[in-house]
Amino acid sequence: MSNPKSEKLYEAIFHRKSIRKYKSTSLDDETLSLVRNFLEELIPLDEDIKTEFMLIGPDDIKSLIPLKKAPHYIAAFSENKKGYRVNIGFMLQQMDLFLSSHNIGSCWVGMAQPKKNILEKSNLEEVILLSLGEADEAVHRQDLGEFKRKKLDEISDIEGDNEFLEPARLAPSATNNQPWYFTGNENKIKVYCARSNFIKARVLKKWTPIDMGIALYHLSLHFRVKGKKVEIITDNIKKEEKKGYTHIATLIIN
Ligand SMILES: Cc1cc2nc3c(=O)[nH]c(=O)nc-3n(C[C@H](O)[C@H](O)[C@H](O)COP(=O)(O)O)c2cc1C
Known part of the structure; x- marks a missing residue:
């Protein structure tokens, strides 16, 4: 609610x-x-x-x-x-x-x-x-253009009505790496994490899961404020592999 x-x-x-x-x-x-x-x-x-x-x-x-x-x-x-x-x-x-x-x-x-x-x-x-x-600089962004983020089509193959991904797209991440990828539709979203190359993975391994949790919160909050019920399944998810990515969670939205 x-x-x-x-x-x-x-x-x-x-x-x-x-x-x-x-x-x-x-x-x-x-x-x-x-x-x-x-x-x-x-x-x-x-x-x-x-x-x-x-x-x-x-x-x-x-x-x-x-x-x-x-x-x-x-x-x-x-x-x-x-x-x-x-x-x-x-x-x-x-x-x-x-x-x-x-x-x-x-x-x-x-x-x-x-x-x-x-x-x-x-x-x-x-x-x-x-x-x-207390910030000693402007505490907010004034304009969405100030976010340095990947475009929606770089973080998802969902086409058409995909604006529900915008909050996750804007999420902060360590070194602004934005490791997330989304497939599915607005009733069922599969959330993946991009696998990094060996060197990058060594640097980021402690932080990437935190990034994923941040994006999951933004994504789920979107649906909750729209009055939808969101179930986030992280355990025993039917692993649907995607090359180069790890399946982190599936969101079921009603
Ligand atoms: C897990 C994590 C660790 C971070 N560590 C640092 C850090 O040590 N120093 C820092 O200046 N920023 C750190 N950041 C902030 C990111 O650099 C920042 O979120 C990203 O560049 C996007 O910019 P924005 O938050 O202004 O939108 C971290 C962010 C995350 C999510």
């Missing part, structure tokens, strides 16, 4: 962008409690995977490359189970959209990690960070 909150998240798909320049000041307490409350509301793709999200500060982070730090980070932890990275992508993208809908900057951060003292606080595996704070 669609609700005003989902609609706000949906609208954010069309103007969000990664924010990498932040004001150094912290967000105020009221905003931080909004963020904490929303962390409790994140909807999992797979309820059987334990997850944990921690709101931490810039001093809790070590970066693999020089990084201008944000005033806050969310560290995502998960049980290491089949599909856990896709699940984290699906969940934390809800926060990325929530922050954008509240004019707060955010960016997925794969190139940094929480420090040891933070890692020791969780029994789960550290998966990814999301930075957040």
Whole structure:
């Protein structure tokens, strides 16, 4: 069922962008409690995977490359189970959209990690960070043309009425790799992930499943705000192989 909150998240798909320049000041307490409350509301793709999200500060982070730090980070932890990275992508993208809908900057951060003292606080595996704070640049895109994305016909063979793929097309991904591919129709969509060459796969292997979870969230939100029921099947899917791709999920839309 669609609700005003989902609609706000949906609208954010069309103007969000990664924010990498932040004001150094912290967000105020009221905003931080909004963020904490929303962390409790994140909807999992797979309820059987334990997850944990921690709101931490810039001093809790070590970066693999020089990084201008944000005033806050969310560290995502998960049980290491089949599909856990896709699940984290699906969940934390809800926060990325929530922050954008509240004019707060955010960016997925794969190139940094929480420090040891933070890692020791969780029994789960550290998966990814999301930075957040007041943007020191324009917080939204004004125009769809500002999204650097593949064209629809590069990410799907669905012809004709294929606009329902637009939210997934606009999804963010690590190094803007956009690994997704969609086949089927608006009642049943098969979601594939492109297999990368060996070198690229080594660099991206931790992030590609997160990208897929992000795109799955955008795609499913589209149908939910249109009042449709969406079932996302990731387990025991009838594997319909496609050369060069891995079948990740099938969406059944009613
Ligand atoms: C899993 C993941 C990891 C990412 N890691 C980084 C990162 O370490 N540093 C960074 O600046 N951007 C990172 N990004 C942001 C992407 O570069 C960005 O989403 C992509 O270029 C598309 O741009 P947009 O988000 O502004 O639409 C990451 C995105 C994802 C989904």
